[in-house]
Amino acid sequence: MKISLDSFDKAFENRLRLQIMSVLAANDYYDFNALKELLNATDGNLASHLKALEKEEYITVNKSFIGRKPNTQYTASSKGIHAFKKHLEALENLIKQQKR
Amino acid sequence: MEEKDIYSELSSIRNLMERSSKFISLSGLSGIMAGIYALIGAFIGYRIVYNGYGGLRYRSNYINEPEVLWQLTFVAIAVLILSLVTGIWLTIRQANKKGEKFWNPVSKRLLVNMAIPLSTGGLFILILLSRGDYGTIASACLIFYGLALIAGSHYTFSDVKWLGFGQIVLGLLAALFPGYGIVFWTIGFGVLHILYGSIMHFKYNQ
Numbered sequence: 001m002k003i004s005l006d007s008f009d010k011a012f013e014n015r016l017r018l019q020i021m022s023v024l025a026a027n028d029y030y031d032f033n034a035l036k037e038l039l040n041a042t043d044g045n046l047a048s049h050l051k052a053l054e055k056e057e058y059i060t061v062n063k064s065f066i067g068r069k070p071n072t073q074y075t076a077s078s079k080g081i082h083a084f085k086k087h088l089e090a091l092e093n094l095i096k097q098q099k100r
Numbered sequence: 101m102e103e104k105d106i107y108s109e110l111s112s113i114r115n116l117m118e119r120s121s122k123f124i125s126l127s128g129l130s131g132i133m134a135g136i137y138a139l140i141g142a143f144i145g146y147r148i149v150y151n152g153y154g155g156l157r158y159r160s161n162y163i164n165e166p167e168v169l170w171q172l173t174f175v176a177i178a179v180l181i182l183s184l185v186t187g188i189w190l191t192i193r194q195a196n197k198k199g200e201k202f203w204n205p206v207s208k209r210l211l212v213n214m215a216i217p218l219s220t221g222g223l224f225i226l227i228l229l230s231r232g233d234y235g236t237i238a239s240a241c242l243i244f245y246g247l248a249l250i251a252g253s254h255y256t257f258s259d260v261k262w263l264g265f266g267q268i269v270l271g272l273l274a275a276l277f278p279g280y281g282i283v284f285w286t287i288g289f290g291v292l293h294i295l296y297g298s299i300m301h302f303k304y305n306q
Binding site (some may be wrong): 039 | 106107109110112116118119120121182195201204205
């Protein structure tokens with residue numbers, strides 16, 4: 001059965017973006033390399049989806065240096081957490097509707 | 101989107117949230133091994149202090165004799181190093197089996213959070229040793245180790261918290277009954293570790 005996606009957040013339509021948001025919702029912060037390893041994503045792919053989430057103001061970016069190596073940390077904003085919870089609720093509601 | 105897609109989406113979210121915030125490669129087997137080392141160490145320590153006499157006889161050796169103290173310290177350090185090496189080795193093996201990195205942000209956070217109470221405890225025990233307060237050392241070991249476990253439990257299986265509570269209770273009891281330190285030490289580091297390790301092994305490794 002096909003289900004309409006109207007109630008879902010367009011920003012989370014992509015699976016990787018939803019996964020990024022799950023990780024950031026469960027942790028205070030996560031850095032780029034650790035995210036890359038955890039999600040098995042390529043540099044470019046991960047960077048572009050992170051950029052998209054940043055544009056939505058769902059995440060905040062904090063760039064710093066460890067020695068001479070750049071270190072980029074990502075934190076979920078309260079707006080992002082809210083949107084993520086909303087999206088999960090929509091998913092759960094759909095399952096409930098299916099069971100009826 | 102199909103219904104089963106939603107299920108898989110939700111389970112993948114849950115899995116990621118858990119995997120990214122908790123270190124789940126801790127090996128139960130390493131707990132069992134640490135417990136066994138502790139039991140052997142406690143037995144050797146007991147033999148050193150009582151020198152072959154039964155506990156009911158008059159003690160021929162006391163722990164404030166420097167030679168006995170050095171031997172006991174050596175046994176304690178040997179137990180600690182053996183437990184650490186086995187623990188790290190088994191945990192790396194477990195992480196490889198699960199296809200995870202041993203050294204990741206969560207294991208780092210786990211270690212940092214445990215290091216604070218552990219190093220405080222370590223320094224405290226050194227101070228006790230230097231002041232000759234031997235009676236409270238077993239108690240301090242157990243209490244600070246328990247606090248470290250509770251601090252670390254946020255970043256790994258929540259079962260670790262209960263092991264921590266157990267150690268703290270034993271530590272407080274050890275402070276109440278000075279002179280029986282080795283009994284509480286053996287129960288805490290030996291028996292509790294083996295019990296906890298077996299539970300973890302059968303709960304998560306199977």
